[in-house]
Amino acid sequence: MRKVVVTGLGVINAIAKSKDEFKENLKNMVIGIDHISQFDTTDHKVKIAGEVKDFDPLLYMDKKIAKRYDRFLQFAIAATKEALEDSNLEDGEWKENAAVIVASGIGGFKTLYKEFQKMEKKGPKVVSPFLIPMMISDMASGVVSIEFGLKGPNFNTVSACASSLHAIAMGTMLIRHGYVDVAIVGGAEATIDPMPIAAFANMKALSTRNDDPKGSSRPFDKDRDGFVMGEGAGVVVLESEEHAKKRNANVYGYIEGFGMSGDAYHISAPDENGTGAAKAIKIALKDSNIDPEKIELANCHATSTPSGDIAETRALRNAFGDHAKKIYIQGSKTLFGHALGGAAAIEFIGLILQMKEGFIHGMPNLVNPDDELKDLNIPKETVNYKTKYAIKNAFGFGGHNVSIVYRSL
Structure with missing residues (x-):
């Protein structure tokens, strides 16, 4: 079997909008969890989350495209753009069979919730014709393929919070067995919205430490009381070792x-x-x-x-x-x-x-x-x-x- 290497990274989350910022904020243990700003939490038991603040999709795509993409799709594009730039993969034949597996566990819930509200108020005629392609979770892989011209195997892995690691495993498998030389893999999610917050809160899965957002996520601590919702995307460029060496790529390491x-x-x-x-x-x-x-x-x-x-x-x-x-x-x-x-x-x-x-x-x-x-x-x-x-x-x-x-x- 062929060896699989990592040659590009792209990331966006509550503490970073680039891999370099991510590295520094991890080292300094910066905490990006705060009170929710995306909707009114007055009636909610949980009022905290790890939001991506001041995200401007127009830095990554034009206005017309951005309007047709749910927030999780915008995140996927942003992270992929950085990952491909980091890999120094230039336009070429590799795109004809490059795999894309950018996962999402839930997909475009923000768009779905918004369109439900519109239909409840004004009837079915006002529902957006873009609802389905903006909402379905496979569309992260779809839009990445479209935006960057990647024409190899293209699909989504949906396994809740394991989705994006399954995506990386699947990309590794495709390269190992010779189906592709390059795989763009990872995941994106944007579910800081009234319904998911209420649902997770009601099943007692979320922390209710609203008075201490920075101290709310406490893995391994005796006083932990649930997870804190976050959002963002991570995209990794995988290549066969042979393909990476052939183009003298910068290699981070190996998926063993x-x-x-x-x-x-x-x-x-x-x-x-x-x-x-x-x-x-x-x-x-x-x-x-x-x-x-x-x-x-x-x-x-x-x-x-x-x-x-x-x-x-x-x-x-x-x-x-x-x-x-x-x-x-x-x-x-x-x-x-x-x-x-x-x-x-x-x-x-x-x-x-x-x-x-x-x-x-x-x-x-x-x-x-x-x-x-x-x-x-x-x-x-x-x-x-x-x-x-x-x-x-x-x-x-x-x-x-x-x-x-x-x-x-």
């Missing part, structure tokens, strides 16, 4: 392996012992053909939910045994919230940047570590450390589990 599994347990709750998650981690390690003790860093799904964080750390113990105590463990959602289907790609990019620059961001909201986690290596402050091998986990409602092993240069 991936693992996928299902909990077969519950529609939203994780298996409390993390059995399915551990299985995905073990498959990823086996696929990578490396000694598990080489893993130095785990960028966790770590949503800050009472059951989720414990299940994931139990999965790490299951997969790594005593070595789990030596691995640096972190969760990036504490800084910018949980971007659902786009989260894993954003966090994977953060992992790559940390490994390239030689640091591991700390967990500023880890005040009272959960009793079960006190023997684990979860840094509160940023650590200067050059990591070679790391693992990234992502899990989703429905019991979807994905893990990817990454090696930096």
